[in-house]
Every structure is written in C-alpha cells, then in structure tokens.
Amino acid sequence: MKQPIRMALATVVALAVGLGLTSCTDSSQDKEAQAKQENYDHLVAQQPAGRMEYSPTREAINQWVETWGKRGKLSYVYIQNAKGEYGYFIMKGLPVPRCKMLTPTERVEDHVVLPQPGMDGTYTTGSTCGAYYGFDATTNAYMEFTVGTNQSFFLFDKPMTMPEYASAKQMGPTSVKDVEKKQP
Template identity: 85%
Template sequence: MKKSVHMALATAIALVVGLALTSCTSDSSQDKENQRKQDNYDHLVAEQPAGRMEYSPTRDAINQWIRTWGKRGKLSYVYIQNAKGEYGYFIMKGLPVPRCKMLTPTEKVESSDNGIAVLAQPGMDGTYSSGSTCDAYYGFDATTGAYMEFTVGTNQSFFLFDKPMTMPEYASARQLGPTSVKDVG
C-alpha cells in the first residue's frame, strides 16, 4: 500500500515538474511580436466580431458551378482572344485542365529530429515538374477526342462558357479545333 502511495506521489511530482517546464516560453523578440499580433487579433475580434450572413452568394456560386460542370459529357466552349483582338474557339469534353494539376501528391513532407523537409515527388510520367505550367491548359475535342492544348498570357486570353456565345465578338470566332458549333448544335 505504501509503495502505491509513493508511486502516485512520484507521478504527481513528475507531472507538476513537467508542466512547469513546458510552460516556460522563450522571450525572443519574435515570440513577443507574435504574441503582440495575437493580442491585437483577440482585441479586434472582441471589438468587431464577424457578422453573421443569412445567405452566402459565394457558396451559392460554388454549388451552381458544381451543378453546371459536375455532369459527365458536359461540353465547354473555349474562346481565345489573341493580341489583335481576334477570337477563335475550341469545343471540349469537360473543362480545360491546367497542366500543373495532378492526381497524385506533388510533395511529401518528412520530419525528423533535425526538422521538417518538403520533398518534390515525381509525376505520373516519372519526371519532376517545377509546377510552372499553370498557364498551359489541355483538354479533348468534343467529337473526335483529339488532344488540344493552349496557353494563356502574353496578349492571349481565354473565356470559358458552357454553351456557344452569340455576342458578335464570339459569334464571328474562327473554329480552331476539329469540332464546330454546328457539329454539336
């Protein structure tokens, strides 16, 4: 019985000492600045709490995007404007995809006693990418399935719609891919 009391007492003392040691914080200038930012944030939240919305237009727009594009077989109409202001179009199966999108993780985090390292992972093709291809998009033609790729930037923009556009600048757009609006209309 005495042994269990001594064991419980020793455990309690160890717990108190452990908690005391972990409560010691560094007084570095970074710690002080971080605490100042947190104190300021806490003060501002107390004085100006976030309001409550009755309706979220952002969530509604995201749900509308899901309803629009979350269907198999949905076509996208990609209109490209060049530096001269001329328009052309592609009709694709689904949405154009930025080349920097991946189905597998592009990085792996490893931690050890020495710290944390973020390591690049190879892509599905067994090569590494810098992720700098986000201005290149690809997709597949609506009727032939042909692979198509285009870039944006440097005086070239694209506009994406879920149906053909009839406004004059789009209606006179030149067909750039195998499928025309007449083919799918």
C-alpha cells in the same frame, strides 16, 4: 521507488523544465507571431464577423457544380489574342491546368515540405498553371493552350452569339455546327 516510475518522473520533470525554458527564450519571430495573434483576437472581439442570412457565393458554387458536375458536358473555350481576334475550341469537360495532379505533390517530414514526383515520375513546380489541356468534343484529340501576356480565354457552357464570339475562328477539330448536328 521502482526504476520505471523514476524514469517516467524524470522524463516529466525534464519536459516541464524544457517547456519552461522554451517559453523564456521565445524568439523575436515567436513574439511577433504572438503580437499578431493578440491583435487579431482584439479586433475580432471589437468587430466580430457579421452573420449572413443567405450566401450568394455558396449558391454560385453549387450552380457551378450543377453545371460542370455531369459527364459529357462540353465547354466552349474562346481565346482572344493580343490583336483582339477570337478563336474557339470545343472540349469535353473543363480545360485542366497542367499543374493539377492526381497524386500529392508534397509531403511534410520533420516540419519540412518536400516535393514529390508526379504521375510521370518527374517533379514540377506549379509553373505550368498557365497551360491548360483537354480533349476535343468529337475527335477526342488532345489540345493544349497557354494564357498569359496578351492572351486570355473565356469559358462558357454553350456557344456564344455575341458579335466578338460569333465571328471567332474554329481552332480545333470540332465546330459549333458539328456539335449542333449531334444534338437531338
């Protein structure tokens, strides 16, 4: 037998033995994962997922795309503080969570997830997902706000006329009246 063929055969045998040994020495985690998969397979066989004739979720997503997928669309952000008081911003497009990036924030190397620097050359942990930013509808001023413990925000694609929103205080440079003046 020629040398390259012997080496290839030896490699195949070594791989087969290695795989055989690996399966004999499954870790307890491997056994637990296998048990979980077998249980899932059993449950799916006993209770297969039903089929829907129509998806209201897909319809809602498509309507969201239709609403927000246009350049120049304004968003009306109403913020409620701990006292129940409302204020509002009018922004170009949707508010963006600060943890959103245009570049990958991680890469996988040798089955290990490694963090990558963001556009500003620094690393982030995603802890800024409660901070949102955007740009004012008429002045293009940068605006940022946070939500969390006693503060919520409500997002609409048009001004709200319900009493709690109608009495909201203007918090950014643009008012509802400013926007109404610009519309034909």
